[in-house]
Amino acid sequence: MAMEDVFDKLRTLQDILSEKIALEQEIQEIPKILVTQEELLARLKKTFIEKNQDYERAKTSEAEFRNLLADAEAGRERAEKNMDSISTQREYEALDKEIREASEKEQQYRKDLQKEERVITELDEQMKQHTALIEQQEQDLAERRRGIEDEIAGKNAKVKVLQEEEDKVVVGLDPEVQFKFERILRNKMGRGIVAIKSGVCTGCHMILPVQFANMVRLGEEIVFCPYCSRILFYEETEEGEEEFFDREDAGSLSDLDDIDEEEEFEEEDDEEDEKAGIDYDE
DSSP: OOHHHHHHHHHHHHHHHHHHHHHHHHHHHGGGHHHHHHHHHHHHHHHHHHHHHHHHHHHHHHHHHHHHHHHHHHHHHHHHHHGGGOOSHHHHHHHHHHHHHHHHHHHHHHHHHHHHHHHHHHHHHHHHHHHHHHHHHHHHHHHHHHHHHHHHHHHHHHHHHHHHHHHHHTTTSOHHHHHHHHHHHHHTTTOOEEEEETTEETTTOOBOOHHHHHHHHHTSSOEEOTTTOOEEEEOOOSTTHHHHHHOSSSOOHHHHHHHHHHHHHHHHHHHHHHHHTOOTTO
Protein backbone atom coordinates (compact mmCIF):
# COMPACT_ATOMS: atom_id res chain seq x y z
CA MET A 1 0.00 0.00 0.00
CA ALA A 2 1.36 3.44 -0.95
CA MET A 3 2.21 5.72 1.97
CA GLU A 4 -0.22 8.35 0.74
CA ASP A 5 -3.00 5.77 0.95
CA VAL A 6 -1.83 4.87 4.45
CA PHE A 7 -1.96 8.52 5.50
CA ASP A 8 -5.44 8.86 3.99
CA LYS A 9 -6.58 5.84 5.97
CA LEU A 10 -5.04 7.24 9.14
CA ARG A 11 -6.80 10.59 8.66
CA THR A 12 -10.13 8.83 8.16
CA LEU A 13 -9.41 6.58 11.11
CA GLN A 14 -8.56 9.63 13.21
CA ASP A 15 -12.03 11.09 12.63
CA ILE A 16 -13.72 7.79 13.48
CA LEU A 17 -11.62 7.08 16.56
CA SER A 18 -11.93 10.64 17.87
CA GLU A 19 -15.71 10.41 17.81
CA LYS A 20 -15.66 6.91 19.24
CA ILE A 21 -13.30 7.84 22.08
CA ALA A 22 -15.41 10.90 22.92
CA LEU A 23 -18.54 8.72 23.10
CA GLU A 24 -16.79 6.15 25.29
CA GLN A 25 -15.71 8.89 27.70
CA GLU A 26 -19.26 10.25 27.81
CA ILE A 27 -20.57 6.77 28.57
CA GLN A 28 -18.14 6.51 31.49
CA GLU A 29 -19.09 9.97 32.82
CA ILE A 30 -22.88 9.58 32.58
CA PRO A 31 -23.30 7.36 35.70
CA LYS A 32 -21.42 9.95 37.76
CA ILE A 33 -24.48 12.19 37.41
CA LEU A 34 -26.25 9.84 39.81
CA VAL A 35 -23.58 10.14 42.50
CA THR A 36 -25.03 13.33 44.03
CA GLN A 37 -28.55 11.89 44.18
CA GLU A 38 -27.28 8.61 45.61
CA GLU A 39 -25.29 10.46 48.28
CA LEU A 40 -28.37 12.52 49.20
CA LEU A 41 -30.48 9.36 49.46
CA ALA A 42 -27.82 7.70 51.62
CA ARG A 43 -27.76 10.73 53.96
CA LEU A 44 -31.56 10.71 54.23
CA LYS A 45 -31.56 7.02 55.12
CA LYS A 46 -28.78 7.49 57.66
CA THR A 47 -30.67 10.38 59.29
CA PHE A 48 -33.85 8.29 59.35
CA ILE A 49 -32.03 5.45 61.11
CA GLU A 50 -30.57 7.84 63.68
CA LYS A 51 -33.96 9.42 64.37
CA ASN A 52 -35.56 6.00 64.63
CA GLN A 53 -32.96 5.04 67.23
CA ASP A 54 -33.71 8.27 69.13
CA TYR A 55 -37.42 7.45 68.86
CA GLU A 56 -36.92 3.98 70.34
CA ARG A 57 -34.84 5.40 73.21
CA ALA A 58 -37.52 8.02 73.89
CA LYS A 59 -40.21 5.30 73.94
CA THR A 60 -38.14 3.31 76.44
CA SER A 61 -37.65 6.39 78.64
CA GLU A 62 -41.37 7.16 78.41
CA ALA A 63 -42.24 3.67 79.65
CA GLU A 64 -39.75 3.97 82.53
CA PHE A 65 -41.08 7.37 83.64
CA ARG A 66 -44.65 6.09 83.38
CA ASN A 67 -43.78 3.20 85.72
CA LEU A 68 -41.93 5.51 88.13
CA LEU A 69 -44.88 7.92 88.12
CA ALA A 70 -47.28 5.06 88.88
CA ASP A 71 -45.07 3.92 91.78
CA ALA A 72 -44.85 7.47 93.16
CA GLU A 73 -48.63 7.91 92.94
CA ALA A 74 -49.20 4.56 94.66
CA GLY A 75 -46.73 5.48 97.42
CA ARG A 76 -48.40 8.83 98.00
CA GLU A 77 -51.86 7.23 98.13
CA ARG A 78 -50.70 4.61 100.66
CA ALA A 79 -49.19 7.27 102.87
CA GLU A 80 -52.37 9.36 102.70
CA LYS A 81 -54.49 6.35 103.76
CA ASN A 82 -52.18 5.65 106.69
CA MET A 83 -52.81 9.16 108.00
CA ASP A 84 -56.14 7.96 109.44
CA SER A 85 -54.42 5.34 111.63
CA ILE A 86 -51.57 7.35 113.17
CA SER A 87 -51.53 7.99 116.91
CA THR A 88 -48.33 9.96 117.55
CA GLN A 89 -46.73 13.16 116.35
CA ARG A 90 -43.67 11.27 115.22
CA GLU A 91 -45.77 8.97 113.02
CA TYR A 92 -47.53 12.01 111.57
CA GLU A 93 -44.28 13.73 110.73
CA ALA A 94 -42.88 10.58 109.13
CA LEU A 95 -45.98 10.06 106.99
CA ASP A 96 -46.14 13.73 106.07
CA LYS A 97 -42.52 13.60 104.88
CA GLU A 98 -43.25 10.44 102.89
CA ILE A 99 -46.25 12.10 101.24
CA ARG A 100 -44.24 15.21 100.36
CA GLU A 101 -41.38 13.21 98.87
CA ALA A 102 -43.77 11.01 96.89
CA SER A 103 -45.58 14.14 95.62
CA GLU A 104 -42.30 15.74 94.56
CA LYS A 105 -41.24 12.58 92.73
CA GLU A 106 -44.66 12.35 91.17
CA GLN A 107 -44.41 15.91 89.84
CA GLN A 108 -40.88 15.39 88.53
CA TYR A 109 -41.77 12.09 86.83
CA ARG A 110 -44.84 13.70 85.28
CA LYS A 111 -42.64 16.51 83.85
CA ASP A 112 -40.12 13.96 82.54
CA LEU A 113 -42.92 11.91 81.04
CA GLN A 114 -44.42 14.95 79.29
CA LYS A 115 -40.97 15.88 77.96
CA GLU A 116 -40.44 12.41 76.50
CA GLU A 117 -43.94 12.47 74.99
CA ARG A 118 -43.09 15.76 73.22
CA VAL A 119 -39.82 14.29 71.96
CA ILE A 120 -41.66 11.22 70.67
CA THR A 121 -44.23 13.38 68.88
CA GLU A 122 -41.51 15.52 67.22
CA LEU A 123 -39.44 12.50 66.20
CA ASP A 124 -42.50 10.74 64.82
CA GLU A 125 -43.28 13.78 62.65
CA GLN A 126 -39.67 14.06 61.48
CA MET A 127 -39.56 10.37 60.60
CA LYS A 128 -42.74 10.72 58.54
CA GLN A 129 -41.18 13.64 56.65
CA HIS A 130 -37.96 11.70 56.05
CA THR A 131 -39.92 8.67 54.88
CA ALA A 132 -41.71 10.84 52.31
CA LEU A 133 -38.40 12.39 51.19
CA ILE A 134 -36.75 8.98 50.88
CA GLU A 135 -39.62 7.62 48.80
CA GLN A 136 -39.55 10.67 46.51
CA GLN A 137 -35.77 10.49 46.16
CA GLU A 138 -35.92 6.79 45.33
CA GLN A 139 -38.53 7.46 42.64
CA ASP A 140 -36.47 10.29 41.14
CA LEU A 141 -33.36 8.12 41.22
CA ALA A 142 -35.15 5.22 39.53
CA GLU A 143 -36.42 7.53 36.77
CA ARG A 144 -32.97 9.05 36.30
CA ARG A 145 -31.42 5.57 36.10
CA ARG A 146 -33.89 4.56 33.40
CA GLY A 147 -33.12 7.74 31.46
CA ILE A 148 -29.39 7.14 31.79
CA GLU A 149 -29.75 3.54 30.67
CA ASP A 150 -31.57 4.74 27.54
CA GLU A 151 -28.91 7.40 26.93
CA ILE A 152 -26.08 4.91 27.36
CA ALA A 153 -27.82 2.43 25.06
CA GLY A 154 -28.09 5.14 22.37
CA LYS A 155 -24.43 6.05 22.65
CA ASN A 156 -23.39 2.38 22.63
CA ALA A 157 -25.33 1.97 19.38
CA LYS A 158 -23.33 4.85 17.87
CA VAL A 159 -20.08 3.31 19.12
CA LYS A 160 -21.04 0.04 17.45
CA VAL A 161 -21.60 1.82 14.12
CA LEU A 162 -18.25 3.59 14.43
CA GLN A 163 -16.57 0.29 15.25
CA GLU A 164 -17.94 -1.20 12.04
CA GLU A 165 -16.59 1.79 10.09
CA GLU A 166 -13.25 1.41 11.84
CA ASP A 167 -13.05 -2.27 10.94
CA LYS A 168 -13.46 -1.36 7.28
CA VAL A 169 -10.88 1.43 7.31
CA VAL A 170 -8.11 -0.50 9.07
CA VAL A 171 -7.97 -3.19 6.42
CA GLY A 172 -4.37 -3.24 5.13
CA LEU A 173 -2.96 -1.18 8.01
CA ASP A 174 -0.12 -2.53 10.14
CA PRO A 175 -1.75 -3.72 13.43
CA GLU A 176 1.13 -2.29 15.45
CA VAL A 177 0.76 1.13 13.77
CA GLN A 178 -2.98 0.94 14.36
CA PHE A 179 -2.44 0.15 18.05
CA LYS A 180 0.06 2.98 18.55
CA PHE A 181 -2.13 5.38 16.60
CA GLU A 182 -5.18 4.73 18.80
CA ARG A 183 -3.08 5.09 21.95
CA ILE A 184 -1.73 8.43 20.67
CA LEU A 185 -5.27 9.65 19.94
CA ARG A 186 -6.39 8.80 23.47
CA ASN A 187 -3.42 10.66 24.96
CA LYS A 188 -3.28 13.63 22.57
CA MET A 189 -6.89 14.84 22.58
CA GLY A 190 -7.98 13.44 19.23
CA ARG A 191 -4.92 14.32 17.10
CA GLY A 192 -2.68 11.43 16.16
CA ILE A 193 -1.42 12.41 12.70
CA VAL A 194 -0.17 15.93 12.00
CA ALA A 195 1.73 17.75 9.28
CA ILE A 196 5.30 18.94 9.46
CA LYS A 197 5.60 22.50 8.13
CA SER A 198 8.87 24.37 7.74
CA GLY A 199 10.52 21.74 9.87
CA VAL A 200 8.07 22.21 12.73
CA CYS A 201 5.71 19.54 14.10
CA THR A 202 2.25 21.15 14.04
CA GLY A 203 1.19 18.89 16.90
CA CYS A 204 3.68 19.99 19.58
CA HIS A 205 5.24 22.96 17.67
CA MET A 206 8.75 21.67 18.25
CA ILE A 207 11.46 22.31 15.62
CA LEU A 208 12.71 19.06 14.14
CA PRO A 209 16.29 18.51 12.88
CA VAL A 210 16.50 18.68 9.09
CA GLN A 211 17.74 15.12 8.75
CA PHE A 212 14.65 13.91 10.60
CA ALA A 213 12.34 16.24 8.67
CA ASN A 214 13.76 14.90 5.39
CA MET A 215 12.74 11.38 6.44
CA VAL A 216 9.18 12.64 6.80
CA ARG A 217 9.34 14.40 3.44
CA LEU A 218 10.49 11.28 1.64
CA GLY A 219 7.33 9.51 2.87
CA GLU A 220 8.81 6.03 2.65
CA GLU A 221 7.82 4.93 6.15
CA ILE A 222 5.71 5.84 9.18
CA VAL A 223 7.63 8.41 11.22
CA PHE A 224 6.69 9.41 14.77
CA CYS A 225 7.52 12.82 16.24
CA PRO A 226 10.34 12.33 18.78
CA TYR A 227 8.72 14.89 21.07
CA CYS A 228 4.96 14.24 21.05
CA SER A 229 4.91 10.75 19.42
CA ARG A 230 2.34 11.76 16.79
CA ILE A 231 2.61 10.37 13.26
CA LEU A 232 4.08 12.95 10.89
CA PHE A 233 3.42 13.61 7.23
CA TYR A 234 4.88 16.24 4.90
CA GLU A 235 2.74 19.12 3.76
CA GLU A 236 4.10 21.82 1.46
CA THR A 237 2.82 25.19 2.58
CA GLU A 238 4.90 28.07 1.29
CA GLU A 239 7.82 29.03 -0.89
CA GLY A 240 11.21 28.74 0.66
CA GLU A 241 10.50 25.51 2.46
CA GLU A 242 12.56 23.68 -0.13
CA GLU A 243 15.62 25.51 1.14
CA PHE A 244 15.00 24.23 4.66
CA PHE A 245 14.91 20.59 3.57
CA ASP A 246 18.00 20.94 1.34
CA ARG A 247 20.35 22.20 4.02
CA GLU A 248 22.84 19.46 4.86
CA ASP A 249 24.51 21.22 7.75
CA ALA A 250 21.37 21.75 9.82
CA GLY A 251 22.08 18.72 12.03
CA SER A 252 20.16 15.77 13.33
CA LEU A 253 18.53 14.67 16.55
CA SER A 254 21.95 13.75 17.99
CA ASP A 255 23.09 17.35 17.42
CA LEU A 256 20.64 18.50 20.05
CA ASP A 257 22.74 16.76 22.68
CA ASP A 258 25.96 18.30 21.27
CA ILE A 259 24.50 21.80 21.56
CA ASP A 260 23.47 21.18 25.15
CA GLU A 261 26.97 19.91 26.00
CA GLU A 262 28.65 22.96 24.41
CA GLU A 263 26.42 25.32 26.35
CA GLU A 264 27.17 23.37 29.53
CA PHE A 265 30.95 23.65 28.97
CA GLU A 266 30.66 27.39 28.29
CA GLU A 267 28.74 27.88 31.54
CA GLU A 268 31.41 25.90 33.45
CA ASP A 269 34.20 28.04 31.92
CA ASP A 270 32.36 31.23 32.92
CA GLU A 271 31.98 29.95 36.49
CA GLU A 272 35.70 29.10 36.72
CA ASP A 273 36.64 32.57 35.43
CA GLU A 274 34.45 34.21 38.02
CA LYS A 275 36.02 32.11 40.80
CA ALA A 276 39.53 33.04 39.64
CA GLY A 277 38.60 36.72 39.60
CA ILE A 278 39.77 37.18 35.99
CA ASP A 279 38.68 40.41 34.34
CA TYR A 280 39.45 40.28 30.65
CA ASP A 281 38.42 43.89 30.06
CA GLU A 282 41.46 45.02 32.07
